[in-house]
Amino acid sequence: MDRLIEDTAERIFADHVDKGVLDRAESGEFPNALWDVVRESGLHLVGSAQSGTEPVDLYGVLRIAGRHAVPLPLAEVLVANSLLDEAGFITIAADGVAPWARVADGVLTVDGEFSRRFETEPDTNLAGESRDRVVLVDAERVGLPDDLRERLALSRVALMAGCLERILAMAIDFATEREQFGRPISRFQAVQHNLAVLAGETAAARCACDGAVANVDSSGFVHHVAAAKARVGEAAGVAAEIVHQVHGAMGFTHEHSLHHFTRRLWAWRDEFGREGRWQETLGRRIAAGGADALWDFVVDPSPHISPSRLWS
Amino acid sequence: MFTGLEFEPIDLPATAEALRTEVRAFVASELPEDYWPNSDFNEGHSPAFSRKLGERGWIGMTWPERFGGGERTFFERYVVTEELLAAGAPVSAHWIADRQSGPLLLSYGTEAQCRRYLPQIVRGECYFSIGMSEPNSGSDLASVRTRAERVADGWIVNGTKIWTTDAHRNHYIIALVRTEPPSDDRHAGLSQLLVDLHADGVTVRPIRNLAGGEDFNEVVFEDCFVPDEGLVGERGNGWTQVTSELGYERSGPERFLSAFRVLVEFVRAMGNDPSRDEAVLLGRLASHLMTLRRMSISVAGMLQQGGSPAVESALVKSLGNDFEKLLGELVRLQAPPGHPRLERCLRQTLLHSPSFTLRGGTREILRGVIARGLGLR
Ligand SMILES: Cc1cc2nc3c(=O)[nH]c(=O)nc-3n(C[C@H](O)[C@H](O)[C@H](O)COP(=O)(O)OP(=O)(O)OC[C@H]3O[C@@H](n4cnc5c(N)ncnc54)[C@H](O)[C@@H]3O)c2cc1C
Numbered sequence: 158m159d160r161l162i163e164d165t166a167e168r169i170f171a172d173h174v175d176k177g178v179l180d181r182a183e184s185g186e187f188p189n190a191l192w193d194v195v196r197e198s199g200l201h202l203v204g205s206a207q208s209g210t211e212p213v214d215l216y217g218v219l220r221i222a223g224r225h226a227v228p229l230p231l232a233e234v235l236v237a238n239s240l241l242d243e244a245g246f247i248t249i250a251a252d253g254v255a256p257w258a259r260v261a262d263g264v265l266t267v268d269g270e271f272s273r274r275f276e277t278e279p280d281t282n283l284a285g286e287s288r289d290r291v292v293l294v295d296a297e298r299v300g301l302p303d304d305l306r307e308r309l310a311l312s313r314v315a316l317m318a319g320c321l322e323r324i325l326a327m328a329i330d331f332a333t334e335r336e337q338f339g340r341p342i343s344r345f346q347a348v349q350h351n352l353a354v355l356a357g358e359t360a361a362a363r364c365a366c367d368g369a370v371a372n373v374d375s376s377g378f379v380h381h382v383a384a385a386k387a388r389v390g391e392a393a394g395v396a397a398e399i400v401h402q403v404h405g406a407m408g409f410t411h412e413h414s415l416h417h418f419t420r421r422l423w424a425w426r427d428e429f430g431r432e433g434r435w436q437e438t439l440g441r442r443i444a445a446g447g448a449d450a451l452w453d454f455v456v457d458p459s460p461h462i463s464p465s466r467l468w469s
Numbered sequence: 470m471f472t473g474l475e476f477e478p479i480d481l482p483a484t485a486e487a488l489r490t491e492v493r494a495f496v497a498s499e500l501p502e503d504y505w506p507n508s509d510f511n512e513g514h515s516p517a518f519s520r521k522l523g524e525r526g527w528i529g530m531t532w533p534e535r536f537g538g539g540e541r542t543f544f545e546r547y548v549v550t551e552e553l554l555a556a557g558a559p560v561s562a563h564w565i566a567d568r569q570s571g572p573l574l575l576s577y578g579t580e581a582q583c584r585r586y587l588p589q590i591v592r593g594e595c596y597f598s599i600g601m602s603e604p605n606s607g608s609d610l611a612s613v614r615t616r617a618e619r620v621a622d623g624w625i626v627n628g629t630k631i632w633t634t635d636a637h638r639n640h641y642i643i644a645l646v647r648t649e650p651p652s653d654d655r656h657a658g659l660s661q662l663l664v665d666l667h668a669d670g671v672t673v674r675p676i677r678n679l680a681g682g683e684d685f686n687e688v689v690f691e692d693c694f695v696p697d698e699g700l701v702g703e704r705g706n707g708w709t710q711v712t713s714e715l716g717y718e719r720s721g722p723e724r725f726l727s728a729f730r731v732l733v734e735f736v737r738a739m740g741n742d743p744s745r746d747e748a749v750l751l752g753r754l755a756s757h758l759m760t761l762r763r764m765s766i767s768v769a770g771m772l773q774q775g776g777s778p779a780v781e782s783a784l785v786k787s788l789g790n791d792f793e794k795l796l797g798e799l800v801r802l803q804a805p806p807g808h809p810r811l812e813r814c815l816r817q818t819l820l821h822s823p824s825f826t827l828r829g830g831t832r833e834i835l836r837g838v839i840a841r842g843l844g845l846r
Contacts, residue, residue, distance in 0.1 A: 224470070224472070322472040322473055323472075325471075325472070326470050326471045326472065329471065329843055329844070333844075343845045343846075344846075349836065350833070350836040350837075352840060352843060353784075353787070353835075353837075353839035353840050353843070354836070356784065356839055356842075356843055357784050357787060357839070359473045360474050360476055360764065360784060361760050361761075361764065361788060363473065363476065364476050364478070364763045364767065365756070365759075365760040365763070367478035367763070368478065368759065368763050371480065383752065384755065384756040384759045384760065385756075387752060387753060388756040388757060388759075391753075391756075433749050436749045436753045436756065437745060437748045437749050437752055438752065439752030439755050439756060440743065440747065440751035440752030440753075440755070441752075443751055443752070443755055444736060444739055444740070444741050444742070444743045444748060444751060446741075447737075447741060448733050448736040448737035449733075451733055451736050452555040452556075452729075454755070455555075455758050455759055455762065456489070456551075456762075458759070
């Protein structure tokens with residue numbers, strides 16, 4: 158991804174998202190100051206046609222947003238702005254639910270409707286992130302790519318990949334600072350091995366995410382997303398379990414910031430299809446190709462590749 | 470903020486992809502009708518097949534031309550190795566010489582050693598064994614006791630190596646030996662000697678494994694004379710050399726493909742309209758496989774850039790070995806009855822699975838390497 162965009166996103170989120178902002182967002186207060194900074198920087202336009210940026214930048218910003226648990230509907234805003242001509246605070250509704258619809262300028266639905274007039278009722282996901290229920294008034298039809306749900310699934314993949322990077326860092330910091338039996342708990346082999354597993358899942362998630370992002374416009378995109386959402390969703394579960402075990406009771410408190418990240422992992426792995434849904438998509442596609450095309454699929458899951466029957 | 474180990478995403482270059490088609494066609498034409506594929510790199514010892522790969526230029530692919538190498542990229546080598554493994558081709562004869570003994574000689578060997586051994590390896594005619602483990606030195610490799618005493622023109626070696634894969638059918642072994650008495654620095658005083666497995670004073674005894682196969686061996690050295698030109702690299706530099714070998718040993722596709730043929734037969738057994746449970750399991754395993762492959766290609770990129778990705782390799786091997794074990798266990802639970810090919814693959818994988826997380830460094834040792842990479846020890 159573009160270095161300047163990466164550094165800008167990292168700096169803005171690191172400077173403007175803290176526990177106070179997260180807690181207030183969770184109690185229903187939209188982080189206006191944060192949104193103003195993001196808009197002034199132009200980050201909300203990354204990935205849009207006029208911005209001259211690439212999908213790798215769009216999903217890269219989301220990964221960094223995941224590192225900081227940014228309490229804005231950035232995934233929806235970025236994806237909407239990459240599809241619509243009008244840029245602004247547009248959120249996306251799937252199955253009647255859209256993040257922060259109550260403060261948005263417009264709502265786009267995954268089924269291809271758009272409106273600036275809509276009724277909302279506040280609701281949240283299990284991480285306490287806004288997931289407002291929304292009904293559009295006077296909706297107009299807009300043309301959308303037919304892989305919009307996949308793009309949104311990939312947004313959750315990118316958010317999770319970043320969030321995993323953060324909890325790995327938190328786990329390492331905590332383990333080197335917390336002392337028991339007269340030494341840092343990071344000295345205990347059992348703890349080291351848990352952290353090694355956490356590092357493995359984090360690296361795997363990043364690679365799975367990168368693989369799907371690199372294929373946004375390829376014919377095999379659906380399968381890359383399926384593999385990524387399934388693999389990263391699995392990593393999220395393993396990682397959240399380990400990071401809590403390492404943090405002990407302190408990590409189970411509301412006061413500690415860990416739960417802002419782990420609850421998001423639990424929420425995001427469910428949104429736009431749990432692992433099982435994407436595993437099934439992938440499995441059915443492979444089965445349809447047959448045993449002797451399996452390896453070919455693993456190497457390149459594009460549908461245009463004809464099954465190779467070179468060996469059995 | 471520390472964000473974890475870096476695995477740069479890599480798209481294989483077109484030259485590497487072009488090679489893929491060639492390898493597939495070759496494998497299809499070379500393997501006999503009744504050949505039973507096995508994607509475990511330790512299975513299938515065929516000097517004839519290795520020589521044919523040599524003719525094609527698919528051994529020593531990254532090595533310099535003056536030693537017979539192909540001067541190709543690590544990506545091209547990656548494609549050849551993954552295609553051979555996925556097809557279950559018999560690759561074990563030349564595997565270790567190509568993967569690590571040759572690269573070790575290139576890094577540390579003399580010009581004369583390279584001239585003598587590398588061209589034979591490239592032709593698929595010369596096979597090497599790894600002489601690290603001993604009866605009392607497994608994970609704690611620095612504790613090896615095999616001794617080499619300095620004599621005129623060479624060394625006299627005494628001691629025992631064990632679990633030495635294919636020593637009974639390979640030509641040479643590169644043994645890690647003590648050339649100095651033990652001191653406070655455990656890693657000092659070790660050296661690597663290249664020894665002819667047919668030399669006087671070397672006795673090789675195959676050890677039967679639990680699957681009934683005889684692949685690994687005990688190798689006993691009794692007053693075995695090794696001439697001066699057998700020393701690889703510098704006297705006393707053995708520890709550094711042996712650790713550099715492990716980067717090559719640990720990151721390749723053989724670390725997650727051992728059980729791959731089980732998945733192939735599982736797909737065959739389920740047919741093209743699977744139950745939901747079958748499809749979900751297949752998709753789950755495929756998502757792991759696709760991700761591991763990306764990680765392994767990324768490590769090939771690090772090798773291509775001349776890096777020594779010891780920690781990244783340990784991480785890929787560790788995830789890969791766990792996946793190989795999980796694959797057999799999970800497919801077993803969903804396998805539809807009445808598919809003898811699948812049952813045969815499952816049985817073979819299950820019987821070999823204990824070795825997946827031992828050979829090349831145990832899971833626990835690898836996790837320790839990763840923890841060190843994270844700055845925890
Ligand atoms: C099929 C096969 C082929 C092999 N081929 C070769 C070969 O060609 N050449 C060669 O040199 N070797 C070979 N090996 C040997 C292999 O490298 C060793 O098995 C491995 O290094 C472990 O040593 P060990 O078996 O003595 O187990 P040990 O080191 O005794 O370990 C036993 C158990 O204790 C654990 N353990 C040990 N130390 C620690 C620690 N510090 N912290 C936590 N846990 C620990 C281990 O992880 C393991 O679970 C092969 C092994 C197998 C199974």
